[in-house]
Amino acid sequence: MSYIKAKTIKRACGLLMVAFIWSSCSNSTESSNVVSTLQEGIAAKDLSSLTPVLDESLSAVDVSKASKLYMDYIDAIDRSDLKEEWEAKSYKYDKYTMPIKVRYFGPDKNDRSLIISLHGGGSTTKEANDQQWRNQIRLYNNMKNAVYVAPRAAVDAWNMWHQSHVDTLLEKIIRSYILFDGVDVNKVYITGYSAGGDGVYQLAPRFADRLAAADMNAGHPNEVTPIGLRNLPFALFMGANDAAYHRNDIARNWKIALDSLRAKDPNGYEHLVEVVPGKGHWMDHKDSLALDWMVQFKRNINPNRVVWVQDDVKHHASYWLSTDIKQSKAGNIADVVKKGNTFIVKENTFPVLHINYTPSMIDPSKPIVVEVDGKKTEYQAKFTLRNIVRTADIKHDYSLIYAGSIQIK
Known part of the structure; x- marks a missing residue:
C-alpha cells in the first residue's frame, strides 16, 4: 500500500x-x-x-x-x-529516497504531458547507475508541451524498478506534477531503457489505469505477460541483435502475442512493436520514434473490458474492479466485460472481487445485471458516500471514483 x-x-x-x-x-x-x-x-x-x-x-x-x-x-x-518533495525534486518513502531530474518542453503550462523515464544499469555500482540516470534525462528530445522526469532508482539492484516501493514513489511523483505543474491527469506516460525497460514491463500492467500509454526499450519482462495490457497502448522497441538474456527473441514472441490478443479483441491491446534490424542493445535513438507514437493517446478511463492480473506487488484496484488486497495473491486474474448495464465475468480467480460503477457508466434507472458462469443476477443501482470515500482513498484520482459496488459471489 x-x-x-x-x-x-x-x-x-x-x-x-x-x-x-x-x-x-x-x-x-x-x-x-x-x-x-x-x-x-x-x-x-x-x-x-x-x-x-x-x-x-x-x-x-x-x-x-x-x-x-x-x-x-x-x-x-x-x-x-507533497509540496516540499516536489520542490526538492526528491521523494521519500520508508527507507527509500528517489531524486529526480526534470526537463520542460514547450511554453504551455497547462494540459502538459508527464513522461516518466526509467534509467538502465541495475546490479552495479552507485556511480554506474548515477551515470545511467544522467544519460536518461538527455536521452529524448522529441517532446511537445511535456514535463520529462527521470527518477533515480532508490536501490542499486537488477530489479531496482520492480520492487514495491517503486509504485509508491512513482504515485507521489505523478500526483505532485498533476497538482503543481499543470499536468493533464489523462496524459501520463512511462518509458524506460535496458533495466528501465525491465521496469516498464513490470509497471505498465500495475499502473494501467493511471497511464495513457507505455514504451519499453531493450528490456526483459521476467515473469510478466502481455495479458494485463488490454487497455494500455504499449510500444516495444528492441535491437534485432540484442541477444543477451534472449531479449530479442522474447520481443518477437511478445509481438506475436500482442498481435494475437489484438486480433481476438480489436478494441484492446493497441501496440507498436519494432525489432530494429542490425541493432544491438543500443538502438541509435531508433526507439525515440516510440515517444511520438505513445503521446497520441489519452488515458482510457472507462474501458468496456478490464483484464486484471494481480502482480506480486499487489494493488487494490484496476479501473472499475477492486479486491481485498489481503486476500488476493500474485497471479489472480479477473476478466470482466461491460455491455451497458450488464457485466459479464469471463474469468475470476480473486477470492474477493468488486465491480464498481458510477452513474456515467450505466443507466441508473435500470437494473444492473452480473453474469457469472452463465447465471445472471440483477441488482438495483445504489450510490453511496461510503463507496465514494473508499474508491477515492485507493487511487486519489477523480476519474477512478465509483459510487456503487457489487461483490462477486
Whole structure:
C-alpha cells in the first residue's frame, strides 16, 4: 500500500467501521443532505460527522457533487504532503529516497504531458547507475508541451524498478506534477531503457489505469505477460541483435502475442512493436520514434473490458474492479466485460472481487445485471458516500471514483 493511500485510508478507516454498525439502524437521509453533511464535515475538519450518512442513497447529481467535494479534500491534503518533495525534486518513502531530474518542453503550462523515464544499469555500482540516470534525462528530445522526469532508482539492484516501493514513489511523483505543474491527469506516460525497460514491463500492467500509454526499450519482462495490457497502448522497441538474456527473441514472441490478443479483441491491446534490424542493445535513438507514437493517446478511463492480473506487488484496484488486497495473491486474474448495464465475468480467480460503477457508466434507472458462469443476477443501482470515500482513498484520482459496488459471489 502506498504512503499516499495509507494516510487517507487510515484517516477514513475508523469512520467506515463505526458507520457499518450505525447504518443498520439509521433513518433515511435525503441525498442532498448527504452532500451538505460532507461539506460541513470537510469545513470542520471532522469526518466523523459523516458516519450517519455513509450508506444513504445518493442521486446521480449528488454523486458528482460529493465526489468533487471529497476529491478537493484529498487534493488539499496531498498538496500539503507533497509540496516540499516536489520542490526538492526528491521523494521519500520508508527507507527509500528517489531524486529526480526534470526537463520542460514547450511554453504551455497547462494540459502538459508527464513522461516518466526509467534509467538502465541495475546490479552495479552507485556511480554506474548515477551515470545511467544522467544519460536518461538527455536521452529524448522529441517532446511537445511535456514535463520529462527521470527518477533515480532508490536501490542499486537488477530489479531496482520492480520492487514495491517503486509504485509508491512513482504515485507521489505523478500526483505532485498533476497538482503543481499543470499536468493533464489523462496524459501520463512511462518509458524506460535496458533495466528501465525491465521496469516498464513490470509497471505498465500495475499502473494501467493511471497511464495513457507505455514504451519499453531493450528490456526483459521476467515473469510478466502481455495479458494485463488490454487497455494500455504499449510500444516495444528492441535491437534485432540484442541477444543477451534472449531479449530479442522474447520481443518477437511478445509481438506475436500482442498481435494475437489484438486480433481476438480489436478494441484492446493497441501496440507498436519494432525489432530494429542490425541493432544491438543500443538502438541509435531508433526507439525515440516510440515517444511520438505513445503521446497520441489519452488515458482510457472507462474501458468496456478490464483484464486484471494481480502482480506480486499487489494493488487494490484496476479501473472499475477492486479486491481485498489481503486476500488476493500474485497471479489472480479477473476478466470482466461491460455491455451497458450488464457485466459479464469471463474469468475470476480473486477470492474477493468488486465491480464498481458510477452513474456515467450505466443507466441508473435500470437494473444492473452480473453474469457469472452463465447465471445472471440483477441488482438495483445504489450510490453511496461510503463507496465514494473508499474508491477515492485507493487511487486519489477523480476519474477512478465509483459510487456503487457489487461483490462477486
